[in-house]
Amino acid sequence: MNFSNLKYSFAMLAAMAGVMVSCSDNDDNDFDDSGSKVEMGNHRVFILNEGTWGMNNANISYYNPDKTGDVISDIFLLQNGVQLGDNGNDLIKYRDNMYVAVYNSNYIARLNSAGVELNRNEFASDPDLQGGIRSIKAEDGYIYASFYGGVIAKIDSNTLEVVAKLATDGMNLEDVAIEDGKLYVANSYGIIDGNYVYFNEIIVVDLRSFTQLPSFTVTTNPNRVMEADDKIFVISNDYSQESYVLQMIEPRKDNKVTVLGFATDMAEGNDVLYLVDSRTDYTTVPFTTSNRFFSYDIKRGAMNESSFLKDAPAELASSSVYSMAVDDETGDIYVNTTFYTYSNGDCYRFRRDGSMVEMFDCGGQNPRAMVFFDR
Numbered sequence: 001m002n003f004s005n006l007k008y009s010f011a012m013l014a015a016m017a018g019v020m021v022s023c024s025d026n027d028d029n030d031f032d033d034s035g036s037k038v039e040m041g042n043h044r045v046f047i048l049n050e051g052t053w054g055m056n057n058a059n060i061s062y063y064n065p066d067k068t069g070d071v072i073s074d075i076f077l078l079q080n081g082v083q084l085g086d087n088g089n090d091l092i093k094y095r096d097n098m099y100v101a102v103y104n105s106n107y108i109a110r111l112n113s114a115g116v117e118l119n120r121n122e123f124a125s126d127p128d129l130q131g132g133i134r135s136i137k138a139e140d141g142y143i144y145a146s147f148y149g150g151v152i153a154k155i156d157s158n159t160l161e162v163v164a165k166l167a168t169d170g171m172n173l174e175d176v177a178i179e180d181g182k183l184y185v186a187n188s189y190g191i192i193d194g195n196y197v198y199f200n201e202i203i204v205v206d207l208r209s210f211t212q213l214p215s216f217t218v219t220t221n222p223n224r225v226m227e228a229d230d231k232i233f234v235i236s237n238d239y240s241q242e243s244y245v246l247q248m249i250e251p252r253k254d255n256k257v258t259v260l261g262f263a264t265d266m267a268e269g270n271d272v273l274y275l276v277d278s279r280t281d282y283t284t285v286p287f288t289t290s291n292r293f294f295s296y297d298i299k300r301g302a303m304n305e306s307s308f309l310k311d312a313p314a315e316l317a318s319s320s321v322y323s324m325a326v327d328d329e330t331g332d333i334y335v336n337t338t339f340y341t342y343s344n345g346d347c348y349r350f351r352r353d354g355s356m357v358e359m360f361d362c363g364g365q366n367p368r369a370m371v372f373f374d375r
Contacts, residue, residue, distance in 0.1 A: 036114035048091035049364025058088030061363030073363030094138035146173035175225035269326030310354035
């Protein structure tokens, strides 16, 4: 990826993100607060702040939606007495635990529902995984992780032991999604003879046999991949086009690919794909951004060009959107903005109907992912 990929590499520049709402099964919303140093609510939001590349300032913040503006800016540090590390890249919920992937520090950790670390696995000494962990999803007791260098790791969700590794024909792998026993992986780019080369491939892995299946073609430089309603949605950072390209893949139709338009981030809730096309001009000082919020009805296959936000504050129209998420339990929509290295990002919380609840400081730089606990 070259320096202009402002969404996925150096967090000093804006990013797509990562999509945000976790892939999980068998969650029963049992809370494990063992080891917690603070009392926490029955409704919890954890925010992974990516931080800025090389500054070791990634963190996880805690927000209590039941109390206005109640945020602990670095719950991970408070609970564990150590920094999260450099370049937090993914956070998911699975079987009532959280799993965080920290790219530049190159490890995965399992946390309980209070953010207390239970165990971790570091990959720096593994020659196959030294490229760095990128994206994680979970199914049937395993975490599947993509790595720069083209490897997929199958990780035991309890012990975090790597039980299998698959060297794909890809190079630098980004987001992963799971649908119908298959892992869909964005093969983004590689450096060949000193030159950046961008790929147009989604790699498919059969999870039962843990073998690579035939890949298929999408728009160049796929980065964001998300499953929703038996479909796979992909955002490609194709710099030759006016904005990032949104595509829909239908696995039940031989991985048919349909271009839906332009979007820089997405989140799903109740069969609605919430979308933003956040365009930032980095040649200006300060940067200037314009946002368009819209949605896609997955069941009906219909795009709604009207904003899903009813009363968004004026500043949100020109703030750089880094990520979005939806709380599946409440339907609340979170729109997260970045101020790059200058200050913490902001989170804007809206009801399902688009009415605004509040805005709060996310507690770190570049809010990348969120998970939700409800009891």
